Amino acid sequence: MSELMTLRDFFRRHFLTFLGGVFAAYFSLALAVALAFVTYFRDAPLAQVGLKILVAGALLILLTVHSNFMILRGKPSWAWVMVAIYAACLLFVLPMIQYNPHRVLYSLSLIFPLFGLLVLNSSGQREMRAKLVQIRQLRQALNTRRITP
Amino acid sequence: MGNSLFNIGMDSNRSQFMARQRIESLINLPRLFAAIDADPGVVGAGVVYIDADFNIVTLREFKPICSIKPKRVILREAQKYIAPTQFADHVVNNPRESRLIGEAVNTGISCLGAVISWAAIASGTILVPFSAGASSVIVVVGYAAAGASSLQCFNGIARTTLEVAKPEVNDWLDSEGWYQNASIVLDAASLAGVGASALTTVKLVKVAKASTGKSLREVLRGLNRQERAKLTKELLSINDPSLTSKMLKLRQASGELSKRFTPTQLKQSTSTQIKDILGATVGFGGSAYSGNVNTIAIGLYEEINE
Numbered sequence: 428m429s430e431l432m433t434l435r436d437f438f439r440r441h442f443l444t445f446l447g448g449v450f451a452a453y454f455s456l457a458l459a460v461a462l463a464f465v466t467y468f469r470d471a472p473l474a475q476v477g478l479k480i481l482v483a484g485a486l487l488i489l490l491t492v493h494s495n496f497m498i499l500r501g502k503p504s505w506a507w508v509m510v511a512i513y514a515a516c517l518l519f520v521l522p523m524i525q526y527n528p529h530r531v532l533y534s535l536s537l538i539f540p541l542f543g544l545l546v547l548n549s550s551g552q553r554e555m556r557a558k559l560v561q562i563r564q565l566r567q568a569l570n571t572r573r574i575t576p
Numbered sequence: 577m578g579n580s581l582f583n584i585g586m587d588s589n590r591s592q593f594m595a596r597q598r599i600e601s602l603i604n605l606p607r608l609f610a611a612i613d614a615d616p617g618v619v620g621a622g623v624v625y626i627d628a629d630f631n632i633v634t635l636r637e638f639k640p641i642c643s644i645k646p647k648r649v650i651l652r653e654a655q656k657y658i659a660p661t662q663f664a665d666h667v668v669n670n671p672r673e674s675r676l677i678g679e680a681v682n683t684g685i686s687c688l689g690a691v692i693s694w695a696a697i698a699s700g701t702i703l704v705p706f707s708a709g710a711s712s713v714i715v716v717v718g719y720a721a722a723g724a725s726s727l728q729c730f731n732g733i734a735r736t737t738l739e740v741a742k743p744e745v746n747d748w749l750d751s752e753g754w755y756q757n758a759s760i761v762l763d764a765a766s767l768a769g770v771g772a773s774a775l776t777t778v779k780l781v782k783v784a785k786a787s788t789g790k791s792l793r794e795v796l797r798g799l800n801r802q803e804r805a806k807l808t809k810e811l812l813s814i815n816d817p818s819l820t821s822k823m824l825k826l827r828q829a830s831g832e833l834s835k836r837f838t839p840t841q842l843k844q845s846t847s848t849q850i851k852d853i854l855g856a857t858v859g860f861g862g863s864a865y866s867g868n869v870n871t872i873a874i875g876l877y878e879e880i881n882e
Contacts (some may be wrong), residue, residue, distance in 0.1 A: 456730060457732075458733070462741065465742050478752075490729070
């Protein structure tokens with residue numbers, strides 16, 4: 428049990444990078460959504476497109492929350508969903524350059540997905556995901572032992 | 577003091593004038609009055625709004641239709657002592673530059689909520705094997721709270737960005753009913769998650785922020801004896817602005833003026849209707865400028881001879 432993570436270990440070593448990944452996704456999505464209003468949908472009436480854009484953003488946020496939840500529960504394959512979200516944000520934002528958006532906002536919306544990918548790929552995060560798998564296996568072992576006797 | 581209302585003694589100072597402006601822009605007053613007048617027991621009752629900074633605004637004077645003795649519906653907003661929130665509230669009526677700061681402060685608060693719920697989920701998940709299932713409740717509740725607070729955080733970041741890039745979108749959002757309703761639901765979900773996750777510090781941050789140093793429940797239950805006495809005094813001096821506090825005390829002691837209005841129960845349906853109308857306001861104010869639930873206490877007060 429000594430090689431397993433304690434709560435204190437987790438908060439000291441992994442929590443900050445974990446949050447970094449989560450918030451990179453929040454910022455990428457929010458900036459992409461906000462910039463969509465001034466670029467692709469600049470001339471579209473708000474009453475028609477506004478709700479749709481926001482709902483799409485909100486669903487992607489919920490997907491982000493769910494995949495990070497699954498990662499914490501020890502299912503590391505959900506990290507690929509995060510990769511997809513970061514990549515989608517990046518690809519969505521890149522062509523906006525032709526609309527000449529606000530410089531700072533545009534560069535931030537490029538930096539955040541890249542930062543998210545970097546954090547996701549860092550050794551600390553990989554280590555954390557591996558440990559969380561062990562914790563899940565331990566949890567499942569406990570559950571089956573409780574059910575079988 | 578150039579405003580016209582000052583001359584007829586309705587708003588005795590600038591802060592009250594601003595409070596009136598704010599309330600009138602937030603609450604659908606005709607609907608509120610219609611809801612009150614729909615109840616035969618309180619038709620024509622006066623409506624008084626007391627905001628978080630103790631500005632007392634008489635939205636409507638009492639008309640002696642339901643009874644001869646004055647009846648008043650009191651709507652009291654809970655105080656928020658937290659500094660960033662006060663600050664954010666302070667900039668509500670100011671032009672766009674300060675609205676940007678308001679949005680940014682609000683984003684910070686909602687994103688802090690998201691951080692807290694992730695911490696709750698993480699500790700629940702890691703603790704599960706050792707506490708053998710006891711903390712899985714925390715994880716489930718934390719999951720909902722994380723969803724809600726993440727959406728609030730997303731909303732905050734997007735609004736801050738839009739405030740820079742295209743402020744019209746924010747104005748449009750504030751005018752939409754579905755947006756206001758969604759804000760209420762999110763506030764409620766994140767607050768419920770926080771309450772149930774058994775982290776007392778979190779509770780303190782969220783609830784004490786929204787209320788008068790009392791718990792949310794206590795505020796909702798209404799005003800106590802001392803508060804009623806204070807309120808009566810304030811209401812009497814609204815009625816008669818020339819009355820000094822000493823004169824007021826003397827006349828109260830002689831029984832000429834009542835010491836305390838007695839609370840009478842609003843009929844449940846009217847109360848629900850009023851809450852519905854205020855609901856939009858509460859959600860809007862809560863999510864747009866303070867990031868927590870603004871509490872409004874509703875009470876009906878009438879004067880009786882003791």
